Every structure is written in C-alpha cells, then in structure tokens.
Amino acid sequence: MKKSAAVLLGCVLVAGCGSGSTNDTAGGKVVVNINGQPPQTQAFDRKVFDEDVAEFENEHKDIDLVPHEGFMDPKTFSAKLAGGQLEDVFYVYFTDPAALIARKQAADLTSYVKDVKYYGDLKQELKDVFTADGKVYGLPTANYTMGLLYSRTNFTKAGLNPDSPPKTWDEVRAAAKKLKDAGVTGFAEYSKSNQGGWHFTTWMKSVGGDIARKDGDTFKADFNNDKGKEVLRRLKEMRWDDNSMGEKQLLEIGDVQNMMGAGQLGMYLAAPDNVAAIVNQFKGKYDDYGLAAIPGQQGTLLGGEGYMINPGASPEKIKAGLKWIQWKYLNPDRLETNLQKYKDRGQPVGLPIPPIADIWTGEPRKKQEELKGKYATMPVQNFQAYVDGSEQTKGTLEPPQAQQVYAILDTVVQAVLTNKDADHAALLKDAETKVNAVLAQVK
Numbered sequence: 175m176k177k178s179a180a181v182l183l184g185c186v187l188v189a190g191c192g193s194g195s196t197n198d199t200a201g202g203k204v205v206v207n208i209n210g211q212p213p214q215t216q217a218f219d220r221k222v223f224d225e226d227v228a229e230f231e232n233e234h235k236d237i238d239l240v241p242h243e244g245f246m247d248p249k250t251f252s253a254k255l256a257g258g259q260l261e262d263v264f265y266v267y268f269t270d271p272a273a274l275i276a277r278k279q280a281a282d283l284t285s286y287v288k289d290v291k292y293y294g295d296l297k298q299e300l301k302d303v304f305t306a307d308g309k310v311y312g313l314p315t316a317n318y319t320m321g322l323l324y325s326r327t328n329f330t331k332a333g334l335n336p337d338s339p340p341k342t343w344d345e346v347r348a349a350a351k352k353l354k355d356a357g358v359t360g361f362a363e364y365s366k367s368n369q370g371g372w373h374f375t376t377w378m379k380s381v382g383g384d385i386a387r388k389d390g391d392t393f394k395a396d397f398n399n400d401k402g403k404e405v406l407r408r409l410k411e412m413r414w415d416d417n418s419m420g421e422k423q424l425l426e427i428g429d430v431q432n433m434m435g436a437g438q439l440g441m442y443l444a445a446p447d448n449v450a451a452i453v454n455q456f457k458g459k460y461d462d463y464g465l466a467a468i469p470g471q472q473g474t475l476l477g478g479e480g481y482m483i484n485p486g487a488s489p490e491k492i493k494a495g496l497k498w499i500q501w502k503y504l505n506p507d508r509l510e511t512n513l514q515k516y517k518d519r520g521q522p523v524g525l526p527i528p529p530i531a532d533i534w535t536g537e538p539r540k541k542q543e544e545l546k547g548k549y550a551t552m553p554v555q556n557f558q559a560y561v562d563g564s565e566q567t568k569g570t571l572e573p574p575q576a577q578q579v580y581a582i583l584d585t586v587v588q589a590v591l592t593n594k595d596a597d598h599a600a601l602l603k604d605a606e607t608k609v610n611a612v613l614a615q616v617k
Contacts, residue, residue, distance in 0.1 A: 203238040204494040207261040210481070211241040218521060226502055233501075237494045246270060255279055255484070262487045263495040268303050268478045269572050271312055275304075276617075280311045280482040286492055287313075290500050295538045299569060304480060313496070315503035316531040317478030318445040319569040320376045321560040322346070322466040325358075328440045329464075332356035339466035339559055343381070343408055346441065346469050350418035353440035360418035362430045362442045363409065363591065369426050370587035371580025372572075375475055376443055377405040379570060382472035385583075386573040386613055393574050393613040397583075398606040406590050406598040414594045423591045432456050434463070443468070445477070446525045446560065453522070460522070460552035467563020476569025506538040513549040524550035526561055574616040582608045 198204060212219035227239050245265040251274075254260040266274065274280045287293050287310050293301075296314060304312035326336035332352040340346040350360025364373050374397075375385050383401030386393045413419045431448060433439040435456025446465060452458040468474040481499045483492055501508075512529040516522075523546070526532040530546050543561075547554055573579050586605050589596040 198488050198490055201238075203236055204490045205238045205240060206263060206491055206494045206498065207240045207242060208263040208495070208498060209242045209244050209246075209261045210263075210265040211243045213243055218519065222515070230498060230501055234494075234497060237497065239498060252277075252279070258486075260484050262484045262491050263481055263498060264484065266312065266480055266482055268314075268317070268476065268480070269576060271304050271480070271482065272306070274482065275306045275311050279485060281485045281487055281492055282309055283311060283313075283483065283492065283496065284309045286496055289493075290496055290504070292500070292504055292506060292534075292538060295506075295534055295536045296504070297533055297535055299476065300478065300480075300533055303478075303571065304482070312480050312482035313499050313504065314478060314480040314533060315499070316480075316528050317476060317533055317569075318447065318527070319468070319474045319476050319532075319564050319567065320443050320445055321468050321474070321563065322441055323434070323444040323448055324441040324464050324466065325434060325437070325439060325462060326464045326556065327437065327462045328353055328356065328358050331358075332440070336464055339464055340441075340469055341467070341471070343469045347408070347412055347416065347418070350412055350440060351416050354416065354418040358438055358440055359420040359433060360416075360440045361412055362419060362425060362433060362439055363587065364426050364430065365587040365591050366424050366584060367426045368577055368580035368584060371583030372475075372576075373443055374405065374583045374587050375572065375580070376468070377408075378402065379473035379475055380468045380470045381405060382470075384473075384570070384573075385579060386609070393616050395606040395609040395613065397609075398602040402602050403598055406586070406601070409587070409590050410594075410596075410598075413591050419591070424588060434458065437462075446527050446557065449525055449557070450522055450527070460524070461556070463556060465557040465560040467560055467567060471563060471567045474564075474567050474569050476571055504533075506534070506541055509542060510545050510549075513545055517549050517551060522551055524552040524554040525557060526564075532561065532564055573613075575612045578612045579609050582612070 211223050214220055227241055231237060231239055242261055246267060248270065271280070290313065300314035300317055303314060304310060322339060324339055329336040332355065334349055334352055340349050346361065353360035364370050378384055378397055378401055381401050381404055383399070384396050387396040430439065430442050431452050434442070435452045435458040449460065449463050449465060452463065453460055483495050487495065513523055516529055530542055534542055582605050586601045589601055590598065
C-alpha cells in the first residue's frame with residue numbers, strides 16, 4: 175500500500191524508449207534503456223542517480239545506459255510492452271512480479287544471476303518475490319516491513335521507558351492508556367482512503383493471520399475467523415473501553431504523521447520512512463522518535479521494490495542490465511562511499527531505508543550496520559528494536575487486488591472506530607463476501 179499509493183510518474187514515451195525499438199549495440203556498446211530515474215523535482219535523488227549513471231558508464235566502457243524518468247504503472251505496462259516502449263530494465267513494486275511472471279512479461283534470469291555478485295547474501299524472502307517454479311525473474315533492491323513508531327518524548331512524559339517499547343498488543347494497550355492519562359492520544363489508526371484496509375492487513379499478520387489464502391488456482395478471503403475478531407476486539411478496547419485512541423477518527427497517513435510531529439500522539443503502525451516524513455514535513459526531530467518491531471511478531475506486512483528485465487531483451491542486454499542493477503542497488507562495496515555522500519550533502523543517515531536498505535544477510539549486513547553507525551546523523555539506537563525485530567519476524571506480501579480489498583476493509587475498520595456497538599461478526603462476514611468477489615477476478 176505504501177508504495178502503490180504513491181504518485182506513479184510513468185515513463186516518458188519517446189521514440190526509441192523500449193528495447194524493441196533500439197539496436198542492441200551502438201558504437202560497439204550495448205545500449206540499455208533503464209527507468210527509475212527520479213524527476214527533477216526530487217533534486218538530490220535525481221543528481222545522485224545521474225552521477226551514478228555517469229560513473230557506471232565510466233567503469234563499464236562497453237555499456238551505454240539510456241535513463242528514463244518514472245517507475246511502474248500497471249495501467250500502461252502491457253501496452254508499453256506490446257508497443258515496444260518498455261525499457262530493458264524496469265522498476266516494479268513487490269506486488270507486481272507474480273502477475274508479470276504468470277503473463278510471461280519478464281525475462282527469465284535464472285542462468286544469469288549466478289554472475290550477480292552478492293546475490294546469495296540477499297534475504298531469501300525478498301528473492302522469493304521474484305521467483306516462480308524455481309526460476310528467477312528479477313532482483314529486490316529495497317524493502318520495508320511494518321513496525322511500531324512511537325514518541326520517545328511522550329513515553330517519558332507518561333512514565334514509560336522509551337528504551338523498552340511494547341512487544342505485545344497487550345503492552346501496546348497498557349502503554350496507550352498511560353499516554354492518554356498523560357494528555358496525548360495513546361494510539362492512532364488509519365481508516366480511510368484504503369489505508370484502514372492496509373493497516374487491518376498488518377494487524378492480521380501480526381497476530382498470525384492473513385487477508386487471503388491460496389485455494390487451488392484461486393484465492394479466498396481469510397479474515398472472517400478468530401484472528402479477524404481478535405483484531406477488531408483490540409481496536410474496540412482501545413477506542414471505546416479505554417478511550418486511548420481519541421475522539422477524532424477517519425484518519426489517514428497525513429493526519430497521523432501531523433499528530434506525531436506536533437507531539438500529540440504516542441504510537442502508530444508504520445514503516446521506517448515515516449520517521450523521515452515526520453521530520454521533513456511536520457517539523458519533528460529524529461531524537462524524539464523510536465521504532466520497534468511489530469507487536470506480537472507473529473508476522474508483518476512486507477513491501478518493497480526491485481527490477482526486472484524486458485522479456486524481449488537480448489542476452490547482451492540482460493547481462494548489461496544486471497550489471498547496472500547490482501552496481502547501483504546491490505553493492506556493499508560502494509556503501510561507504512554512498513553514506514559519505516549522503517552525509518556530506520546534508521541527507522539523513524541512520525534509518526533502515528536506502529541507501530542502507532534492510533535487504534542483506536551475513537557479512538554484507540554486518541558491514542552495513544557498522545557503517546550505518548559510523549556515518550549516522552541521528553540516534554540509530556532509537557530504531558534498533560525495529561532492525562532486530564525484522565530479523566525475527568517473517569514478512570509476507572499484500573493480498574492480490576490489494577487496493578480493491580483495502581477499500582472493502584476500510585469500512586470494517588471505520589465501523590469499529592465510529593460505532594461502539596458495531597457487530598464485528600456481521601462486518602467480517604459481509605466483507606468476506608465482497609472480498610471473495612474481488613479475489614475471483616484474479617487469474
């Protein structure tokens with residue numbers, strides 16, 4: 175949800191954009207069209223990207239990269255591919271690969287990834303996103319999992335230990351009550367713009383449940399059960415029994431980030447990039463926030479991004495494209511240089527987001543953690559509970575047809591948070607029927 179709710183810029187469709195309309199070589203070089211170039215409005219990210227393209231080409235004299243702005247728009251993807259306008263190397267969200275693989279809209283990279291340095295050190299659950307029937311179709315480059323973001327300042331105000339955040343939902347409830355007694359909203363939750371359904375999904379995973387399950391060749395709703403009732407019960411307890419969620423409801427992400435930045439909130443579910451958003455957009459301070467693992471740690475929502483390759487790309491383009499992806503996004507050897515660049519240019523360093531994405535295991539992960547501490551511009555210990563917890567908590571993907579499913583589940587969360595007497599069983603049953611109708615469309 176976090177990624178798919180973003181504004182998708184799309185590739186600028188110009189002559190010669192896709193692999194089908196460009197020769198494999200020009201002047202003795204392999205020509206590779208790539209997307210993922212940030213727009214000029216994102217000045218820092220655009221500058222870094224363009225500098226990296228130039229540095230890569232200088233190191234790889236036989237490869238000519240042709241950058242294109244934009245990422246992945248599912249609405250135009252198939253038409254671009256059919257019309258020869260799809261780049262050779264293209265960006266995808268974690269929700270995209272399964273469908274692309276099923277429709278044979280991505281190149282089989284199985285015989286090539288053996289030459290991708292450090293591929294074996296990537297987290298297996300991330301590699302699995304791009305794998306089907308034992309074959310590899312892409313590479314993950316960044317990911318997030320949901321955790322518990324909290325105000326260290328308000329924890330201290332409420333007599334809670336900010337170095338020992340809640341580990342269970344019972345502890346979250348207890349902490350929320352103390353925060354309410356200290357004069358702030360203890361816990362906030364989204365419930366509109368599909369974001370209530372998105373977070374309901376996170377809650378379900380945290381208690382060991384899910385939203386959809388595979389049933390033969392189709393999917394079925396999987397939340398009208400004891401796990402779903404547990405989630406709604408916990409929301410009702412904090413909202414109505416404890417009044418620790420405040421009177422104002424029908425919130426979405428901007429509302430909650432604003433509350434946190436203004437010092438009016440104790441906790442909410444979030445990914446690490448929310449910390450930077452609160453600081454940059456809502457005048458917060460990094461020292462004031464902490465990030466912990468998802469309560470319960472029975473599971474969490476996993477999201478992220480990566481790159482796949484045009485199914486029509488030649489072997490030469492595939493090899494060159496993989497060299498670029500590995501060099502730019504999956505390169506522990508460049509990590510210290512990148513961190514120094516970010517720090518020197520006044521960019522925040524310390525959160526588990528690019529340039530220090532939480533994608534590694536083994537020695538690359540150990541090296542990354544050491545360098546993160548060395549170059550940090552914020553108190554990394556405030557977010558260590560999240561980093562440690564992510565190693566112990568299995569993340570799984572959003573359900574198929576996620577946005578349609580979330581829209582339906584929004585109404586469930588809204589009802590529980592606005593009606594003290596909401597019938598949880600009836601809400602779940604009605605939502606199950608509607609979600610099953612959506613899931614029946616999945617091919």
